[in-house]
Amino acid sequence: MSGYVARTGRQAGRSAAGRSVAGTNLEHARSHNRRVVLDVVRRLGPLSRAEIARETALTNQTISNIVDELELAGFLLPGVPTREGRGQPPIPYGINPEGAWSLGFHVDHRAITGALVDLTGRPVALREVAAQRPSPQDAAPILRRLADELAAEARIEPSRLLGAGLALPVRFDVGAITTAGPTTLPGWDGPDMRLHLSRTLGQPVLIENDAMAAAIGERLHGAARDIDSFVFLFLDQGLGAGLFLGGQPWRGASLNAGEIGHMIVVPGGRPCPCGNRGCLERYVSLSAAQEFLADDPASDTAIDLAAASPERLERWIDEAAPHLAAAVNILESTLDPETILLGGVAPAALLARLIEKAMPLPMSVGSRTGRDRPRLIAGAVGRHTVALGAASLPIFDEINPRFDVLLKR
Ligand SMILES: [Zn+2]
Structure with missing residues (x-):
């Protein structure tokens, strides 16, 4: 295990959508190849050895060794061979859930x-x-x-x-x-x-x-399984983002990339505890919603969103959605991701309503034609996403x- 997760010195790699990462046939890169094989099987599996070799551009011999090793370690599980034509049918390998x-x-x-x-x-x-x-x-x-x-x-x-x-x-x-x-x-x-x-x-x-x-959970098992470049907006008491660019998490120079709750979206707007005014999370976050719904905004008591009057919650969504739409425009203009996901601990119905009310999104490079998924979608993992x-x-x-x-x- 490394220090903080995959603190990469270089966020390289192929950026084309959903394409497999190539392996390397150099001997010192065994652990890289192991990951490449697991990643391909996770996304596309079950796959035969020949299919894995094709996807990873590794030699059949290298794949054979790695698959043997991963099967022995319990990470890969051989399936039932499917017969096609003559000769020995290939064995498909999938991730072993109990590995x-x-x-x-x-x-x-x-x-x-x-x-x-x-x-x-x-x-x-x-x-x-x-x-x-x-x-x-x-x-x-x-x-x-x-x-x-x-x-x-x-x-x-x-x-x-x-x-x-x-x-x-x-x-x-x-x-x-x-x-x-x-x-x-x-x-x-x-x-x-x-x-x-x-x-x-x-x-x-x-x-x-x-x-x-x-964001890593969505990438491994959720809505971003086959998306290499995306922004995961995390709606909680504040608003943060997890960035994935070219299949790698992007952490920034001080490990704090994605601190978008403190982007100023309303110059001179509401004061924020960070010292600035008009920060995005003062409008789009659960604490902003709770403040909007509270009879006494100065009170420290958390408001239960599930118990809030639907009409008042809707009025908050009306206020928050344009700021969410503006954030989508900024993130698309800066990063050109394949899509932006909205998730977090907020109820799924509230997230869906925010997305609906943010439409139509302002024009940006994300407005391109021929998209295969919408510009803003909900995360799939749900309340326990973190x-x-x-x-x-x-x-x-x-x-x-x-x-x-x-x-x-
Ligand atoms: Zn702030």
Whole structure:
């Protein structure tokens, strides 16, 4: 396992939609090839050895060795050969759901959610524990207990776990802008946090911010399975984004790319705890919705959106949707993604309504003709998107082709 997930020095690779990543026949790139094979089988499988070789541009001998190795490790499962013509029918290989398991935790202001998933990302066990703005010290015993309970419920030996992923509403190594306000969780950005959590859980731990964890979950198992370049908008108390460009997560120079909640969309607009005015998340976020719906906007009590009057919620959507549409225009103009996904912990009906009301979207490079999917779509993973995304971090680390591997001497 690397440090933070796949912190690549170079976000290279092919950018054409859904195309397979080529392998390399150089001996030092075995681990890259292993990932390339797992990635192709995950997206297109089940596939025969010959089909894998064709997709990855690797030699039949290389594929044969890797497939044997992955089958022995339990990651690939041989299927029933399909007879076509004469000769020995080829064996199709798919991802073995029970080849490995992985734990994921989502820590936020109100709760700690834990998930245990199989190698295909299917949740086998899910649990949630209420916790008010937990510090790492508060969270440690809860995480340990959840890990034990999830493994017991799923009847998985801890030794069969690939590791654990932890998703948090924080940004890394930055100053005031992200440690201020209701949308962050202080105390979690210490330099030894990963080591500390690995000791707590007795597992290798990967830490990711909530938006990127959810984006990785959508990429592995959700609506972005076959999309190489996309923006995942994460609607929570704030508004963040997970960026995927050319099949790789894009983290930026300080690991804080996607902090779009603080893009100024209304110059001189509502004050934001970051110090600016008119930030996007002051209009498009659950905290913005709660503030709009509260009788006393200064009150600290969270409003239950499910219990809110539908007419008032609709009025908030009317206010928020044009700002969401403007954000789509900015992101498309900057990044030219294949599509933009909207997801998060908000109810699916609310996300769908926001998307509907954001139409028609303003013109941008995204207005191109011949698109094969809409410009703005809903995420597929649902309410537990972050915990499931966190659980997919160790799997993603294991199977996503990384180009930095090829640069090592
Ligand atoms: Zn702001």
